[in-house]
Amino acid sequence: MITSKVKQQEFYQALLEKDRAYDGIFFAGIKTTGIFCHPSCRARKPKFENCVFYQTAEEALLAGFRPCKICQPLSFPQMIPAEVQKLVDEVEAHPEKRWKESDFSALGLNSAAARRKFKEIYQMTFVQYARARRMGLAFKEISRGSKVIDQQLQVGYESSSGFNDAFTKIMGNPAKKTDIQTLTASFISTPIGRMLCLTDDEALYLLEFEDRRGLEREIERLREKYNSRIIYGQTAINQKVAEQLSEYFKGERREFSIPLFYDGSPFQKQVWETLAAIPFGKTVSYQEIAIRLGDRNKVRAVGRANGANKLAIIVPCHRVIAQNGNLTGYAGGLERKKYLLDLEQKYRN
Template identity: 85%
Template sequence: MITISQQQEFYQAFLGKDHAYDGIFFVGIKTTGIFCHPSCRARKPKFENCAFYKTAEEALLAGFRPCKICQPLSFPQLIPEEVQKLVDEVEAHPEKRWKEADFSALGLNSATARRKFKEIYQMTFVQYARARRMGIALKAITQGSKVIDQQLQAGYESASGFNDAFTKIMGNPVKKIAVQTLMASFISTPIGRMLCLTNDEYLYLLEFENRRGLEREIERLREKYNFRIIYGQTTIGQRVEEQLREYFKGERFEFSIPVFYDGSPFQKQVWDRLVQIPYGQTLSYQEIAVQLGDKNKVRAVGGANGANKLAIIIPCHRVIAQNGRLTGYAGGLERKKYLLELEQKYMNREIENKK
């Protein structure tokens, strides 16, 4: 998996048309459906409209077609005429199941064309044609097309044959392919940028971008629920950004964001309790354990705090050690201190205003 930091690095290389990255990664352009070399001279899209892949085959399987300007499959060689003919023919008829007669119809020697194709693309022509065919099917299915329609368009008469071929190439059967997408956006705060994952229903993750283990946390979420994660914005994400801005200005003391709890029953109990801690106040791990009915579960409470994926919204920063010390905040103790002092300052202001 390409990490978020790598994606940002790759995007800067793409903006700079950096030839040094050609062959290192490929960029899929969501608005046009093509994929490019980093050095492509075409107009550059926004970051959220880019998808990054380490191989051309991955880009093909995601449903992108090669850019005609930079010809991403030609690196580091130019494409021979007979190989370009094959690429053009796949684009014109992606459903075709190639036979020897098809090469002859194009005036090509099958063995020569296949050999040159492998030399240029580092994959066989059959792999290329299948990847392109299944990539188109996957893209259509994830956009709401019926599986049966894509099965027929891909040239398969039987559902089992299509599913077997799909599973072999994609690694998962059609039924397990993600149909839900989480949109990733970044939110700037006075104490660092936060990564926000949402769809049109819930907030799934809100973390500081440099939190230790964040990449692993995102990957677990993606694998567990079979999500696709792409860059973009949702109405929920916009509400999170707006309410965080109000929070840091001292204009909001509670959040009204629909959240998705990804955790065990006990963890969810702890998170429910955290939300009930009043703004500007704190509880100890021990106090929460007692409130949940077992004073011996202090460590478990600490573990649930650490597993919280919704920083600030679920205020785990309001939990401290029994002796009053600040401990155990994944975003860093400096941030925890800042948040507690921020809430204390604005709570005191409210008290003064009420006098």
Template identity: 75%
Template sequence: MIVSLEQQKEYYQALITKNRAYDGIFYAGIKTTGIFCHASCTARKPKFENCEFYKTAQEALLAGYRPCKICRPLSFPQMIPEEVQLLVDAVEEQPEKRWKEADFSKLGLHSASARRKFKEVYQMTFVQYARARRMGIAFKEIKKGSKVVDQQLEVGYESASGFNDAFSKIMGNPAKKVVGTPLIASFISIPIGRMLCLADENYLYLLEFEDRRGLELEIEKLRSKYNFRILYGQTLISKQVEQQLNEYFARKRMTFSIPLFYDGTDFQKKVWRELELIPAGNTRSYQEIAIRLGDRNKVRAVGRANGLNKIAIIIPCHRVIGQNGQLTGYAGGLARKKYLLDLEK
């Protein structure tokens, strides 16, 4: 969520004065230490230019910050249950880890109970938390343009290996050795969040909300399949994407002219091109699309192809709804889907 300059100044004043009334209202990311804090944190206060402000803890995690050990921002508004704190500590020890049911047992926890308590405390699932931490680390390193692991202590690691794994497992840039064709990553802020853009000088390969479920797997598969390495920067294509998205949200544009790379089967590509034919302000059901493609029995296949779309908004999978007219699953979240449909109307 974008924080205005006026709000940033207000939040900074609250941070400087340790105003408890703002605890839980915002989270301050400190660039020099890599941590995020409550307003009332007693740690030494940074300069204004070294602060970034977020409305939720998940946004701070996705930006690559880790929770402060002094003010424990993830404990607001109550003390964390012991099993939840155990999970938080475990994530910090191995932020690159992908959790399985057996991992809860190793910690002596009952999976369902621990997950439920985690959701009650943080208003996000444990999986979302762990994913945000992994992605945050990788995104932070992309923004730095890092290729060599030389700042692991700054971001909270006692050894280089964990830091390297968290980045390279997702983005494929092994320390001290970079191979493969470059794909350039950039971040685009829009009114409903922030998007990750992957492009080269010829095509747009991926445009997704940074908190989309399964995003890291999409990136891994894409780079592994085509031997890409991910670097941070801008290309002519990514600049065009940002410009056209800004025009879209300003209601000055409802169609896009970006060269796209369609990574999928022949059938999936047909579905995606059919999505592009849905006019702004209109919707189609999965069955209508299946019929247009010549086989009304391929509703589920259409649904799968719709879910595998890697280029959100520009390939408008948000314009596909259920047969009964209800909004159905959208990787960016139903609230965003509704926002986009309302915008286009």
């Protein structure tokens, strides 16, 4: 999301003027309609306060906006082939669907050809698109703090409504038990993307970038394992996380003092505790961690545990690099890993 006031004003002016030169440069999310558009869209222009600006279409989708049918923002600079449009329409009709090969056949489409065309047009895979739309709807429902959905989750009921299905199926549906645990969700903006934060009143359970691959599975496993429902709101813990992350990105904090809930095996917990002890501005290799844990042959196991870390930045898996010094294996993306390491180098002294 674009947060610079100067850029926001520039982009809003381009939106008012329907300036085609900005098509593909940014996307405008319209809060009042729930759609996102090209700057050149001929639809009636909203007020400035009802606009949110994004650099990528995936960001807009994850924020819960759907593509405008007038300007078709994902088609730039090409028109959408019929088979690709069919896939987009199907995602809108069934946002909760996890796509399989048989689903393409049922639509009369060749899976490989349709996927290839989709990526050529949208510059993202079909799986990315469908996932971003699913997660965007789910995040939108969490942000609304819907009382109806909250009540449904308490009794383990799935509504037939598309929105409610998208939420319960993506986030997992707790069993019909009375001992349901509540996790509170909040979103934290950072210079490298928005993060989803899940806490209870005692600890932080999950802190991940909202576009991380596998995030929905992580949430599902938490919900199923601990029979949890998710509501939107603020706790003392997530407020503390937001404050300390802000300080970290400003170079004002080197260590975090957040109570953490480690959801993993005894070995994974050992790895995560070792990660948490890596000093600010330092890096270690997977093999170094294996040696510290007493078995130099467990490099792959360390790598898997590192990848299973649900507490990004606070448990600094970004500080683990390959033995040759290369940056590898960061679920949030190597660009973010480099940003975090550069940030820490900048403020280490």
